[in-house]
Amino acid sequence: GVEALGGSLAIGASDTDGALIDLDTCQQNSSYSTILQSSIQNLRILSSTTPKPQFIITPLNESHVQAAVICSRQHGFQIRVRSGGHDYEGLSSVSDIPFIIVDMSSLRSVDVNVDDQTAWVQSGAAIGELYYRIAEKSRKLGFPAGVCDTIGVGGHFSGGGYGFLTRKYGLASDNIIDARIIDVNGKILNRESMGEDLFWAIRGAGAAGFGIILSWKIKLVPVPDVVTVFILNRPIEEGASKLVYRWQHIADKLNEDLFVRITISSDIANKTINAAFESLYLGGVDELLQLMEQSFPELGLKKNDCTQMSWIESIIYLYNLQSDKGLEVLLEKNQRKSFYKAKSDYVKEPISEIVLEGIWERFRKVEVPVMILTPNGGKMKEISEQETPYPHREGNIYEIQYLAYWDGGDAAANENINWIKELYSYMTPHVSKSPRAAYANYRDLDLGTNENCHANCPEAMDWGHKYFKSNFERLVQVKTKVDPTNFFRHEQSIPPLTI
Numbered sequence: 001g002v003e004a005l006g007g008s009l010a011i012g013a014s015d016t017d018g019a020l021i022d023l024d025t026c027q028q029n030s031s032y033s034t035i036l037q038s039s040i041q042n043l044r045i046l047s048s049t050t051p052k053p054q055f056i057i058t059p060l061n062e063s064h065v066q067a068a069v070i071c072s073r074q075h076g077f078q079i080r081v082r083s084g085g086h087d088y089e090g091l092s093s094v095s096d097i098p099f100i101i102v103d104m105s106s107l108r109s110v111d112v113n114v115d116d117q118t119a120w121v122q123s124g125a126a127i128g129e130l131y132y133r134i135a136e137k138s139r140k141l142g143f144p145a146g147v148c149d150t151i152g153v154g155g156h157f158s159g160g161g162y163g164f165l166t167r168k169y170g171l172a173s174d175n176i177i178d179a180r181i182i183d184v185n186g187k188i189l190n191r192e193s194m195g196e197d198l199f200w201a202i203r204g205a206g207a208a209g210f211g212i213i214l215s216w217k218i219k220l221v222p223v224p225d226v227v228t229v230f231i232l233n234r235p236i237e238e239g240a241s242k243l244v245y246r247w248q249h250i251a252d253k254l255n256e257d258l259f260v261r262i263t264i265s266s267d268i269a270n271k272t273i274n275a276a277f278e279s280l281y282l283g284g285v286d287e288l289l290q291l292m293e294q295s296f297p298e299l300g301l302k303k304n305d306c307t308q309m310s311w312i313e314s315i316i317y318l319y320n321l322q323s324d325k326g327l328e329v330l331l332e333k334n335q336r337k338s339f340y341k342a343k344s345d346y347v348k349e350p351i352s353e354i355v356l357e358g359i360w361e362r363f364r365k366v367e368v369p370v371m372i373l374t375p376n377g378g379k380m381k382e383i384s385e386q387e388t389p390y391p392h393r394e395g396n397i398y399e400i401q402y403l404a405y406w407d408g409g410d411a412a413a414n415e416n417i418n419w420i421k422e423l424y425s426y427m428t429p430h431v432s433k434s435p436r437a438a439y440a441n442y443r444d445l446d447l448g449t450n451e452n453c454h455a456n457c458p459e460a461m462d463w464g465h466k467y468f469k470s471n472f473e474r475l476v477q478v479k480t481k482v483d484p485t486n487f488f489r490h491e492q493s494i495p496p497l498t499i
């Protein structure tokens with residue numbers, strides 16, 4: 001068993017190496033708060049009343065994770081697993097019932113194999129680090145994942161993971177070829193020993209309801225020596241509504257080497273709303289200009305709006321990182337923490353200009369509203385809805401992420417949360433229906449939780465279908481088989497059939 005002994009955790013389970021983990025992370029310890037707060041990305045989660053873990057375990061090897069599972073079961077603690085800490089609702093760091101955090105941030109090795117174009121990446125690695133390690137070995141390989149260097153691969157890959165390469169290669173979870181996971185009995189399983197059902201579930205449904213991911217084996221993808229990027233700012237006040245409207249007709253149909261998303265934000269100082277067209281093209285500038293002229297001439301893209309660079313440099317450019325620090329900026333662990341609330345939608349029919357004007361009216365009511373429109377199509381529509389738990393494939397033109405940021409304080413929190421709820425309600429007639437789909441990695445507890453609830457209760461079916469459509473039923477079957485007593489759980493984990 002495992003016992004907490006003052007500042008240490010003694011591990012003596014038969015299938016572990018009998019290690020002693022230094023528990024610089026029990027509540028009495030001076031570094032407890034620093035470690036607890038280290039990677040909580042949404043400051044909304046951090047308050048004096050937020051429930052705190054009994055311990056934080058930062059495993060240094062796989063057997064420590066096994067021991068944490070065995071120990072927690074023996075002592076009746078729930079486990080919250082944390083990799084990058086970017087969960088929108090903080091579910092990797094907070095729970096209402098007695099819990100421990102297993103913080104994977106020390107397990108972050110990335111082992112790239114250029115010959116077979118694969119890599120094993122431990123779940124505590126951040127995606128910036130993964131991109132860096134791939135580029136270190138080869139400038140001809142990349143990986144399709146998210147647009148923020150500090151996201152952890154543990155949570156991100158298990159809930160989907162999209163970014164500028166998604167139209168060409170699909171989601172991060174579409175490119176996983178093996179995984180090592182610790183199950184409810186503390187056993188380490190790989191793809192072969194876990195079986196295809198569990199391997200399917202952990203590639204899109206969030207792994208935290210099934211076990212603890214130790215590492216992923218991923219398939220790397222080819223990237224050209226030269227890519228072309230642009231970020232074009234077009235103010236709504238100067239007619240950008242027409243461009244946003246028009247973009248909806250071409251965004252998912254463009255050549256799959258071309259990705260153009262729109263980030264809409266407001267500039268408080270000038271009281272303007274800006275639509276930033278952000279693009280990555282997997283090729284040179286001349287071909288890009290031709291493609292844009294054919295498909296989206298209204299944008300008026302010019303050669304000097306574009307920059308040619310390597311794929312790895314494009315990550316730094318498109319993520320707005322400090323380029324004078326060189327590629328090493330991707331290894332920095334500085335998170336841009338903030339107070340925020342987010343929601344998501346999928347759009348199947350272009351939204352009219354009148355409805356867009358209604359969104360801009362709402363944008364003028366709060367300090368820092370943001371909307372990111374991410375195109376679908378390309379590879380995304382070639383993959384069937386059942387291939388992985390992530391079902392939002394063919395028939396979706398784009399995904400919307402709504403965000404509201406504030407500086408702290410209850411009044412601002414209430415104002416912004418009410419604002420985003422009203423905007424979400426305004427959008428109801430214009431987005432996907434039955435179910436109104438949502439992206440599991442943009443976790444939103446307003447969609448419902450599974451508190452005191454098994455799989456057949458209406459609440460779980462409701463949010464479950466929004467995130468996973470009819471894959472929800474298969475996920476419940478898998479959960480019931482691998483973790484029938486619901487040991488691995490959180491407010492939106494897949495519930496077993498009965499509890």
Ligand code: FDA
Pocket residue numbers: 041080081082083084085086087088090091092104123145146147148150151152153154155156158159160161162163206207208209211212213214441442490
């Ligand atoms: P965190 O550690 O908080 O974990 C998230 C969830 O996964 C929790 O339920 C946690 O318990 C579980 N988990 C974590 N590690 C696990 C493990 N080893 N085994 C089992 N379960 C584990 N998404 C996207 O697709 N594209 C994007 O571009 C972005 N961009 C982006 C920017 C910013 C600033 C934020 C905050 C978030 C995003 N996201 C995103 C969303 C992101 O994909 C999502 O929040 C991920 O779940 C984050 O994974 P982390 O490991 O960082 O989070």
